[in-house]
Amino acid sequence: MHKAALGYIRAVDAVNHRIGRIVMYGIFVLMGILLWSSFSKTFLNPTLWTLEMAQFAMVAYYILGGPYSIQMGSNVRMDLLYGNWSLRKKAWVDLFTVLFLIFYLGVLLYGAIASTAYSLGYWGSEPMSFFAGLITGSEEIGRTERSPTAWRPYLWPIKTVMIVGIFLMLLQCTSELLKDILRLKGETI
Template sequence: MFGMMQGYIRAVDAVNHRVGRVAMYGIFVLMGILLWSSISKTFFLPSLWTLEMAQFVMVAYYILGGPYSIQLGSNVRMDLFYSQWSVRKKAWFDLVTVLCLIFYLCVLLYGAVSSTAYSLGYWGSEPFSYLGGVLIGTEEIGRMERSSTAWRPYLWPIKSIMIVGMFLMLLQCISELFKDVLRLKDNPV
């Protein structure tokens, strides 16, 4: 059992490490978009797409970088007492807090799937029961949701990225849970 936990930890940490390292460069994409926005507003006609695209890139940067941040332990903690605790007490405290975080992420993931299903054109009450473009009752199925701005981009791509990011965060939290269990059982992580 502990061997399976260690294998899961290695696999999830490797995936989130790679995704996080790629997501780190999203800040340069964001800077490029904002630079173009400034230049176009100063010298040309302002581009309609720049500010909303900057928001989308920032969401992707933040959501996809979150699991890597958890993995590195660079998330914010109240370190007033935590730093003085023993490894065992830290593991117990982290175990309880990560269970709360897993519950919260499950709720967020359900909401993200529901919102993405809506943006893809499904207006039902259960996002996991979509039947591939079938008209159910009087509901309208298949019209894509767009932003209400002048640029009017489709919203499903960024919502899909949010699903991927939240799923990776959930996997990373389970990995952290397993690490805490292994620390409590005095097994190497």
């Protein structure tokens, strides 16, 4: 169990670290989009795609960078009491609170999967069977959802990014849970 937990922690931390280090440069993509938006509105004809593309870039930056933030401990915390606690007490509190976060992320992941299925034209109530049917060939993509703006981009790509980001966050929270358990057993990670 101990070796399996350490292997899981190392694998998840490595994946989220690499993705986080790449995604952190997404802020420059966002800045480029907004700079182009300002330039085109001032000197050229305003473009339709810049505001919505900036929103999509920010969602990807935030969602895919979240697991890295949790891993680095740079997420926002209420340190009024927490900062003065011992490592053991912090591990107990983190162990307890991460369970709520894992539950919340599970609900959020199911909602993201259902929303993505809807954006691919599925109108039923079983999104998991829809995706299983896509793999086996028994389902087809229907009328895909588009944004109601003038640009009208498809929404399934950003919803897919949300699924990936929430799933990575769920994996990272499970890794943090295992780290807390190992800390409570007195082991160094």
